[in-house]
Amino acid sequence: KKRQLEKLKGTKSITGDGYEIVLAGNIGASKDVDRVLQQDGHSIGLFRTEFLYMNRTEAPTEEEQFIAYKETSEKMQGNPVIIRTLDIGGDKEVDYLNIPKEENPFLGYRAIRLCLDRIAFWKVQIRALLRASAYGNIHIMFPMIVSLDELRQAKCLIEEVKDELRNEKIAFNESIPVGMMMETPAAALMADVFAKEVDFFSIGTNDLIQYTMAVDRMNGKVSHLYSPYDPAVLRFIKRITDCARENGIWAGICGEAAAEKALIPLWVGIGVKELSMSPVSILQIREKIQSLSKMDCEKLAEKIFTMSTAREIEDALKNTNKPVS
Numbered sequence: 233k234k235r236q237l238e239k240l241k242g243t244k245s246i247t248g249d250g251y252e253i254v255l256a257g258n259i260g261a262s263k264d265v266d267r268v269l270q271q272d273g274h275s276i277g278l279f280r281t282e283f284l285y286m287n288r289t290e291a292p293t294e295e296e297q298f299i300a301y302k303e304t305s306e307k308m309q310g311n312p313v314i315i316r317t318l319d320i321g322g323d324k325e326v327d328y329l330n331i332p333k334e335e336n337p338f339l340g341y342r343a344i345r346l347c348l349d350r351i352a353f354w355k356v357q358i359r360a361l362l363r364a365s366a367y368g369n370i371h372i373m374f375p376m377i378v379s380l381d382e383l384r385q386a387k388c389l390i391e392e393v394k395d396e397l398r399n400e401k402i403a404f405n406e407s408i409p410v411g412m413m414m415e416t417p418a419a420a421l422m423a424d425v426f427a428k429e430v431d432f433f434s435i436g437t438n439d440l441i442q443y444t445m446a447v448d449r450m451n452g453k454v455s456h457l458y459s460p461y462d463p464a465v466l467r468f469i470k471r472i473t474d475c476a477r478e479n480g481i482w483a484g485i486c487g488e489a490a491a492e493k494a495l496i497p498l499w500v501g502i503g504v505k506e507l508s509m510s511p512v513s514i515l516q517i518r519e520k521i522q523s524l525s526k527m528d529c530e531k532l533a534e535k536i537f538t539m540s541t542a543r544e545i546e547d548a549l550k551n552t553n554k555p556v557s
């Protein structure tokens with residue numbers, strides 16, 4: 233089986249009738265790029281930069297981050313490297329940031345909220361990202377956006393830093409793509425508006441499920457409600473891909489559901505353009521995509537969206553995928 237998958241290296245992640253999906257890797261450090269390349273990942277769909285900030289006593293300097301981002305993008309040789317800005321808080325703690333304990337950390341002071349509140353601190357990262365963008369195909373992505381104001385403030389900071397760098401005669405990519413995580417119901421509902429202000433969407437199903445179903449993703453007691461097959465979640469995902477297409481931008485998925493085998497036909501059917509996952513899953517998902525027809529997947533998607541329960545949807549998708557023999 234492993235040898236069979238090895239043979240897929242160097243082939244495309246394309247359906248029988250020619251629909252190609254970019255298969256990308258999720259990483260938490262520059263060194264993880266090697267694993268993505270080993271598994272023949274095309275790009276980096278999610279660089280979780282919070283890991284650069286964790287398990288240490290002070291924040292990484294601009295130079296340190298610059299080197300990490302530059303190295304990563306150089307290794308990817310011109311293929312996209314989507315770097316998500318600091319997503320701390322929620323389940324991820326950093327002592328030196330002195331974030332007061334909260335009753336509901338997932339609904340609290342985290343990610344873009346913290347960054348917009350501590351602009352001077354966040355600016356260090358934006359400078360590092362822009363400087364590194366001179367050396368590769370870096371994309372910037374914001375986590376946990378719920379409102380257009382947040383997005384605009386974040387984009388404003390990027391423009392401000394660009395001005396600074398220009399004045400300092402430091403090189404950067406003037407047209408660096410800027411995108412956002414789609415991981416809150418508010419963002420999903422406003423996707424038509426957001427699609428006019430970013431270059432791409434990346435759907436964070438881990439959080440999107442949590443916030444849509446009002447289920448703490450860390451709480452086993454309610455985990456039966458935490459399902460990527462739930463029609464409420466799937467309607468949001470479809471809305472996001474539809475709004476992206478209508479506005480000429482692309483939408484990908486970088487949460488765990490990107491590598492959920494039974495859901496791949498649905499992702500193909502609704503026109504997801506990129507799937508970013510743990511590198512070990514890349515070849516398996518490529519094999520799955522190559523076994524599909526986009527036209528059949530579209531019909532399947534139509535059927536799935538007439539269904540009303542997670543159970544019904546999961547059954548339908550898992551049966552369709554049963555091997556014939």
Ligand code: PEP
Nearest residue numbers: 415436437438439486487
């Ligand atoms: C997500 O929420 O789906 C996601 C990819 O981000 P994280 O798991 O880091 O919150």
Ligand code: MG
Nearest residue numbers: 415436438439
């Ligand atoms: Mg998330």
